[in-house]
Amino acid sequence: MEDASFNLPPGFFFSPTDEELVLHFLYCKASLIPCHPNIIPDLDFSRLHPWELNGKALLSGNQYYFFTKVNENRTMENGCWKEIGVTEPIFSTFDEKVGTKKYLVFHIGEEAPHGTETNWVMQEYHICSSGFDTASYRSSRRRRKHDQSWSKWVLCRVYEKMRSEQGVNSYSDDDDESGSELSWLDEVYLSLDDDLEEIVMPN
Secondary structure, three states, X not given: OOOOOOEOOOOOOOOOOHHHHHHHHHHHHHOOOOOOOOOOOEOOHHHOOHHHOOOOXXXXXXXXEEEEXXXXXXXXXXXXXXXXXXEEEEEOOOOOEEEEXXXXXXXXXXXXXXXXXXXXXXXXXXXXXXXXXXXXXXXXXXXHHHHHHHOOEEEEEEEEOOOOOOOHHHHOOOOOOOOOOXXXXXXXXXXXHHHHHHHHOOO
């Protein structure tokens, strides 16, 4: 599976809401229900640095998507994912809590978890089993099976945030269509443009 390409075809963009990620993709995965199209792969992210996800995770824009089993130890060879202490509830259109979303930041260095913070952010999606009507299951045995499987899988969205962004809100993946947020490269280009204007049009 790791050798396959999970990039979307030209013209396609994968942009699900938090509710869709939990109810359509993660719920089906945890419940062993076929999901069509089956485009999100399973990965052992403890063996992959975030910059190694290309060609292995589903890529849409600058965001990587993959399933992985819950693992409290997020340390790898020379880095680790560290929670920032922010957990957001996810509600359905019927105002039922169906999941949670945790934010983690990748730290690089052998002294995990005290390494150097990078710009790589991971949103980790968990199912909240209390948000589903378990009475619809055929038997208590099947219900126990689903409850156990729900706790084993999470869905991850990984991306690299802008260097100019600061604070807790900077960990969000929401696009700013107004253009008020500039990347470090955009800031360099603007600085160069200002210098050129001073040379071409001296006072």
